[in-house]
Amino acid sequence: MGHHRPNVTAMLRYSLKRLTSLLISLAVASLVIFLVIEVAPGDPASFMLGINAQPDTVAALRTELGLDVPKWQRYLDWVGGMLRGDFGTSYTYRTPVAGMIGDRLWVSLPLALFALTLSTAIAFPAGIYAASRRGKPGDVAVMGATQLGVAVPNFWFAMMLVLIFAINLRWFNAGGFVGWDAGFWAGIRSLTLPAISLALPQAAILARVMRSSLLDILGEDFMRTARAKGLSRRQALWQHGVRNALIPVLTIIGLQFSFLLAGSIIIEQVFYLPGLGRLVFQSISSRDLIVVESVVMLLVFSVILVNFLVDLAYALVDPRLRTRT
Amino acid sequence: MSLLSIENLSLSIHRFDILADVSLSVAPGEIVAVTGESGSGKSMTALAVMGLLPDSASTRGRIDLDGTDILKTPEPGMCAIRGQRVGMVFQEPMTALNPVKTIGDQVAETILVHKAMTPAKALDRAREMLDRVGLPADRFPLSRYPHELSGGQRQRVVIAMAIALRPKLLIADEPTTALDVTTQAQILDLLKGLVADYGMGLLMITHDLAVVADMADRIVVMRNGEVVEQGPTADLLVNMQHPYTRMLFAASGHQVSLPPPPAPVPLLQVQNVHRDYRLSRTRLFGDPGYFRAVNDVSFTLNRGERLGLVGESGCGKSTLTRAILGLENIQHGQILLDGQPVFTGHKPNLAVRRKMQVVFQDPFGSFNPRHRVDRLITEPFHLLVSPPTGTARQDAIAEALTAVGLRPQDAQKYIHEFSGGQRQRIAIARALITRPDLILFDEAVSALDVSVRAQILDLMAELCTAYDLTYLFISHDLSVVRTVTDRVLVMQAGQIVEAGETADVFTNPQHPYTQTLIAAAPQLPDLEALQRRQSHV
């Protein structure tokens, strides 16, 4: 024993271990996605050219789309391409998939981040407030609201927001995205209703988790020690409770991200936002599987990445992970 | 003039009476020990003084701390008192510190809450306090986190926090119960030294009468929320008035007499056993390294013999126990029971397993809460080639329950209907039902109150006569090992450092570690000698 400074080696080893598992997850996930899409019946080339196409035209298109090589090689080409930022060519539009995704990402990603920020900003204070008033009217009110919030489907909530704030009050547009070229605030404005409808139901879940995690911590011995030092309930809660309670809450934020992502794809439908969701549903109906494949891979990648970041955040919050793993 | 005086304190929670008319006082520089068994209300008394009772508690009476009535002081006033005029040390040092803050910050916090000063100055003060409690700067910088310290070291940090502002009164609630004997002795010395240096009053809550007799100036004995007797230590020890006090002291020093062991025939042979655990890597690509929990241990346990295994936590006795039970593999050497190896890979060798049973420490965790007693105690029948059924099974259950002092009707009950002592009897019944050759008692009486412990020890002695038991008694409690074993092994850092007849080892320990261990263990004074001396005067 002699590590007085934060143990750099342990921290590095921890990160490296997480990174390895991130890479393995990505590799396996890409394989699963590729295999599932490969099962798809029908040949994209024949589908695109219709039933009356000449066999040699189909063969030419197959070569153009890269469908005439063995499957394992196509998998490697696909993965290799993605690593270089080349997601292939859309079967339908004959344009690079990377470009199509890139455009949509500028809507979906800001939306998810906006919603995540909102839901955290609402959930943390609400959860902490409820925990500090356990059993009192304030707690009961917050818990009642969250119980309802958990039960509301976000896309229905979105429709109600449109009905109230766009159709009746005319504060916002009912849908569509003005584009970031119209200015940052204009962009934010058109994402506000979608973000709120995503964030509130998420916030309800997060607030419940924050509250119960904090209540667990309040029962810990060290909270009693803090009180014995002369800290008031409130001081003890803020100085000793919150940071410890964050450890389980972080896990939930990581897991919630996948719900947020799925939610945003659905919400895009309500607001006619030109995001990844719209792209993927259009591609499904036109059987543009290469786009579906790439979007799904991107979604899965972001979930895995967020959970990796959460694992790193643990180590920042919890010194026990920094020194021993 | 007393520093703390509690007058007729009564306390109830949800109309459930916890304390009734408790009165006691602590003078500056005085150590007052409150003792009693679980449920006596001793810890609640301490929390009442701190003003940290649960919200649902209602109180009557008066707690006067140096002129302030604690029960009438509103919460902000109490916050100013806690930490500044009265400090508190808790039982469980492993959980008493915030795991995500450094020890320096946590000690400095006591100071910062009460005194306006810069954090840097508070940290300087914290440094002084940590030095005072025996955590020098070179090995224990302020930047250490609690998980990097041992239990005893953490308890020193808790003490440093409690005394950082030199409170006039220190409350210590079972401060050494979770610690090893050698650590316990050091912490008790530290507390005594602080009381002497600072002239603090110390209100100490403990169930351990040997500690009480050793430390206290005055003793308060509690039972079921009432003070049954109190007085200056010397007087009370010599002249106990209340039968409960007498029973408590008698049970603490309870001795049993075992039948003489038969001629030695080896039953369990442990030969040059090594048990290694892999450690996590210390360098990025370095060798993981190993921790040798059990290091070259050899001994023989003869049929009909009662062997003790003592050692402090982390000495490897639990690992050795699991290895003997055949639950874990060993890296070197062999363990033979009746000539056959106990570990046979993933598929246990039932022929060996049926020759031994075990009784664990925790009377609450030892049973599946969803099964009735009959199913619980017949679990070892799984080991038999043809387990008894029907009436034979009923008879076996009845016999086992009767043997441990319970009734055959108890077979239909669930485990939550029994007290801790009764559960330990059921655990013994489960161990006995297949009449194994060997029973392992793994800290089997450590979680019990002294009066219950005395009963279980009596039961073991009776069973030795009735069933010719052979057992290995694993414990950290020297006084218990001394009375229920014929021979004893002393274990330290994975090795057996001393072995011999129990009486010899205790009266004439050879190894320095054994000597330290025995010297550190608090001893009940010889009451009879005290009383005799008193009557001569």
Place this chain on the structure above:
Amino acid sequence: MNRSLIIGIALSSLVVCAALLSFVWTPYDHTVMDIPAKLQLPGPAHWFGTDHFGRDIFSMIMVGARTSIAVALVAVGIGMVLGVPLGLTAAARKGSWLDEVIMRGNDLVFAFPSLVIAILITAVFGAGAVNAIIAIGIFNIPVFARISRSAALSLWERDFILAARVCGKSGARISLEHILPNVTNLLIVQGTIQFSLGILAEAGLSYVGLGAQPPTPSWGRMLADAQTMVSFAPHLALIPGIAIILTVLGLNLMGDGLRDYLDPRLRISRT
């Protein structure tokens, strides 16, 4: 019995009864269009009004409850039947390669939100209620595997398990005899919560067209149809939404109530 449990059971059984009743009786045939009577507000003839084809909304809600319940229930079943044995096995062989494989597999499946699974399945096999079941069911597997593993792990630390091992019992036998009965409460409570999440997920999937296809009525599809008419016929969106909310609320209250009733210390997972 606590208040949450009573309200929860009342709400949930109301929905279940409506779904069961719809097999034998509905006020109208939910498939029959009656264009002249379209877009009626709730009234004595049509309790919940009619949609843009003049179909009776009350009847559609009753039949839609069937779809929601069936999808969510089967999905919970899939999650439990596959997830619990995986979790118990991982716990019994803690630290082994098997544990590692199961847990990494869990993490992997967790990276696929049920919507993404549904997208993949639909892209390959086309849309349908069965796809929704499979997508939600697959998502439930790691949920159950994870909670049963962690509950089982803390039980494996207990002395009564050690006692069973001393009695020579195998890991599988201990899992069945000692672990499973002690995690049933947790599984019941978590099952209720997953059931409610399943209802929400099914609604979302049918809303975007990845779930039940017409003519099978479903609450999510009703909402999708209502979207363009929300400005002039808000009841088309309000009523299915309230049906979903009450069902999910009922199940959640029942889950929380059951938890308090069975064992307040149970840890349930909200994801």
